[in-house]
Amino acid sequence: MNGGEAELEKGGGLSSDTKAGAEPVSLEELRQRMAHFARERDWEQFHSPRNLLLALVGEVGELSEIFQWKGEVPKGLPGWDEAEKAHLGEELADVLLYLVRLSDMCGVDLGKAALGKMDINARKYPVGQCKGSSKKHTYYSSSDGNAAANEDATALAGSNDGESKSSDC
Amino acid sequence: MNGGEAELEKGGGLSSDTKAGAEPVSLEELRQRMAHFARERDWEQFHSPRNLLLALVGEVGELSEIFQWKGEVPKGLPGWDEAEKAHLGEELADVLLYLVRLSDMCGVDLGKAALGKMDINARKYPVGQCKGSSKKHTYYSSSDGNAAANEDATALAGSNDGESKSSDC
Numbered sequence: 001m002n003g004g005e006a007e008l009e010k011g012g013g014l015s016s017d018t019k020a021g022a023e024p025v026s027l028e029e030l031r032q033r034m035a036h037f038a039r040e041r042d043w044e045q046f047h048s049p050r051n052l053l054l055a056l057v058g059e060v061g062e063l064s065e066i067f068q069w070k071g072e073v074p075k076g077l078p079g080w081d082e083a084e085k086a087h088l089g090e091e092l093a094d095v096l097l098y099l100v101r102l103s104d105m106c107g108v109d110l111g112k113a114a115l116g117k118m119d120i121n122a123r124k125y126p127v128g129q130c131k132g133s134s135k136k137h138t139y140y141s142s143s144d145g146n147a148a149a150n151e152d153a154t155a156l157a158g159s160n161d162g163e164s165k166s167s168d169c
Numbered sequence: 170m171n172g173g174e175a176e177l178e179k180g181g182g183l184s185s186d187t188k189a190g191a192e193p194v195s196l197e198e199l200r201q202r203m204a205h206f207a208r209e210r211d212w213e214q215f216h217s218p219r220n221l222l223l224a225l226v227g228e229v230g231e232l233s234e235i236f237q238w239k240g241e242v243p244k245g246l247p248g249w250d251e252a253e254k255a256h257l258g259e260e261l262a263d264v265l266l267y268l269v270r271l272s273d274m275c276g277v278d279l280g281k282a283a284l285g286k287m288d289i290n291a292r293k294y295p296v297g298q299c300k301g302s303s304k305k306h307t308y309y310s311s312s313d314g315n316a317a318a319n320e321d322a323t324a325l326a327g328s329n330d331g332e333s334k335s336s337d338c
Binding site: 024025026027028029030033034037040041042043045046047048049050053056057060063064067070072073074075076077085088089090092093094095096097099102103105106107108109110111112113114115116117118120121122125127130131132134 | 193194195196197198199202203206209210211212214215216217218219222225226229232233236239241242243244245246254257258259261262263264265266268271272274275276277278279280281282283284285286287289290291294296299300301303
């Protein structure tokens with residue numbers, strides 16, 4: 001599942017150590033394919049930003065249905081059969097494809113936005129301050145370190161409600 | 170906004186005609202960056218599939234907030250100021266980054282899943298049958314063509330509630 005991480009740790013190039021045998025799929029490729037798909041079907045008339053956003057919300061609902069009654073689910077989904085995993089892949093894909101199309105219809109370069117947001121998150125959550133903690137960035141950016149102590153992290157990649165909620169940065 | 174589409178129409182390579190000056194951002198690159206980001210902060214303990222799914226749902230809520238009181242919004246967001254557009258980019262990115270991380274923790278290759286789902290959609294929605302229509306694929310795949318006539322398209326890329334709801338495939 002995380003086979004590519006080791007290479008990254010070793011300082012390998014990000015774009016070269018992709019999963020075995022597969023060309024990396026870019027967001028730009030998906031954007032173009034979605035645009036082509038819609039244009040071929042004369043569906044551009046339906047693809048207003050809010051229509052697409054509601055479509056995305058619908059797909060997030062379908063994705064949530066897969067997990068809703070399962071209780072905690074371990075990483076890697078041990079015990080799930082292939083049909084369930086395939087269904088999950090389709091719902092994850094549906095969310096992604098609407099997200100790509102919505103971004104395009106809003107004039108947002110999604111890949112660039114994602115890299116930019118990761119930079120923002122890295123500044124919000126310095127490793128030395130927040131290691132092992134799920135607290136929101138406001139906890140340690142406030143003048144009073146305890147001012148937001150009861151807030152969980154909700155900004156990206158720190159949005160956790162896990163076991164160590166009460167641990168400090 | 171759709172500058173890359175023309176090249177696709179002309180048969181240009183999908184991966185080469187990216188937006189001006191930018192390297193295409195791949196899903197694999199984002200997957201690796203997110204994994205590295207979490208590992209550096211010892212946040213893997215929080216990144217169970219259902220935690221990540223709920224985090225994603227939270228970000229979809231933040232994305233929805235941006236559009237919630239605006240009424241219809243034209244493509245390209247004319248009249249939005251740069252700060253609003255930047256905020257939108259961040260929320261779109263947050264959804265994407267959690268989606269990438271969730272997929273990784275589930276062992277799903279998101280890029281492969283997206284391409285596979287586009288193939289499925291192309292089969293579900295043949296151009297000749299559904300051009301200009303927002304009907305769900307069940308409308309024309311049922312033995313009785315009218316059996317699902319009142320259903321709107323909800324499968325990906327056909328999920329519309331637009332003006333031509335009543336038009337046939």
